[in-house]
Amino acid sequence: xxxxxxxxxxxxxxxxxxxxxxxxxxxxxxxxxxxxxxxxxxxxxxxxxxxxxxxxxxxxxxxxxxxxxxxxxxxxxxxxxxxxxxxxxxxxxxxxxxxxxxxxxxxxxxxxxxx
Amino acid sequence: xxxxxxxxxxxxxxxxxxxxxxxxxxxxxxxxxxxxxxxxxxxxxxxxxxxxxxxxxxxxxxxxxxxxxxxxxxxxxxxxxxxxxxxxxxxxxxxxxxxxxxxxxxxxxxx
Numbered sequence: 001x002x003x004x005x006x007x008x009x010x011x012x013x014x015x016x017x018x019x020x021x022x023x024x025x026x027x028x029x030x031x032x033x034x035x036x037x038x039x040x041x042x043x044x045x046x047x048x049x050x051x052x053x054x055x056x057x058x059x060x061x062x063x064x065x066x067x068x069x070x071x072x073x074x075x076x077x078x079x080x081x082x083x084x085x086x087x088x089x090x091x092x093x094x095x096x097x098x099x100x101x102x103x104x105x106x107x108x109x110x111x112x113x114x115x
Numbered sequence: 116x117x118x119x120x121x122x123x124x125x126x127x128x129x130x131x132x133x134x135x136x137x138x139x140x141x142x143x144x145x146x147x148x149x150x151x152x153x154x155x156x157x158x159x160x161x162x163x164x165x166x167x168x169x170x171x172x173x174x175x176x177x178x179x180x181x182x183x184x185x186x187x188x189x190x191x192x193x194x195x196x197x198x199x200x201x202x203x204x205x206x207x208x209x210x211x212x213x214x215x216x217x218x219x220x221x222x223x224x225x226x
Contacts, residue, residue: 041218042204043216097212103149106160109157
């Protein structure tokens, strides 16, 4: 296993278009997180899955954002009708947790630019 | 609501110096605290994880401490090198299994 993988690494899209990002976590990890990071800031929590169940969803995740994790493996994050304010780095992380959480491992991120 | 603060926001030191980065959090009800490194435009690399029951963790030239009762953690870097230049972020795993982040300390090691 080579770690958490995110695709694509970069995405440039026109305002109003839909985009979808994919995250492949470390295979045995049951927890998967999505974060958004803008320049000079720490990551902001978007949503969290335990296996296939979406357990937490930030208020940052407007109705234009949706995330899925079918079968508890890879996850997708879709942004509909993109806006310039959506431009950011989108980070995915996974961890193994059964009460006491293990270390979270991050992917390299998908940098979204909305023009 | 958990808040994480990192001081200083930026630090520039000559190569070879030992240095300390600080992280504070407002709610001691955490599962763990993790220190990460981020290079410009890149993802996050985990450096050290300290469980809530632990006091410190060491990896090579890095040592992280945790004082949960006072809401503080420090990351100590010994004998700094130019390759250590990066942004260092701390994050706590809160009672809702969310990672709450500081804004980071941008470290520059001058050759």
